Amino acid sequence: MENNMKKLSGKEYSEKMRGVKLNSVYLTECSAKVNRKKIPESLEIKIGDRTGFKSKNKKVYQIFHDYKLKAKGLKEKENFLDVDVRFCVEIASENMLEKDFFEIFSRTSLPMITYPYFREFVGNISGRMNVPPLTLPLIKRKG
DSSP: OOOOOOOOOHHHHHHHHHTEEEEEEEEEEEEEEEOTTOOOSSEEEEEEEEEEEEESSSSEEEEEEEEEEEEEETTOSSOSEEEEEEEEEEEEESSOOOHHHHHHHHHTHHHHHHHHHHHHHHHHHHHHTTSOOOOOOOOOOOO
8 A cells, every 4th residue: 555645844844843832841640660679889771752642623732752761770680760751742833733743743843842851850750769869861862
């Protein structure tokens, strides 16, 4: 089956972005679990993420960004710390936005918006869990 859907060009994406306004960024869900059996001296940290979107109406959209952090000692089998969060970024647009816009937005703009919130959340929650606060690295921009 052939896909006849036209991909959005970089220029078209930029034009659509000019009409986008950020309404809000907020946390919708979170969980954190620490394994206190042994606090490791050094950690291996893995961060995964996934995105989704839905239209509230023809001009307002909610983009969801889920992060999953797993940290464990270098010689350990069990995770020392698990953190799961979901952020919602609500935007308004002068134009109707399609799936191809959100595919680009999710790879480029969305992480630049949500990752600082995720970094702050992990640092804060780990400190509140009475373990050495984790400072996550800066984000490396994808394509």
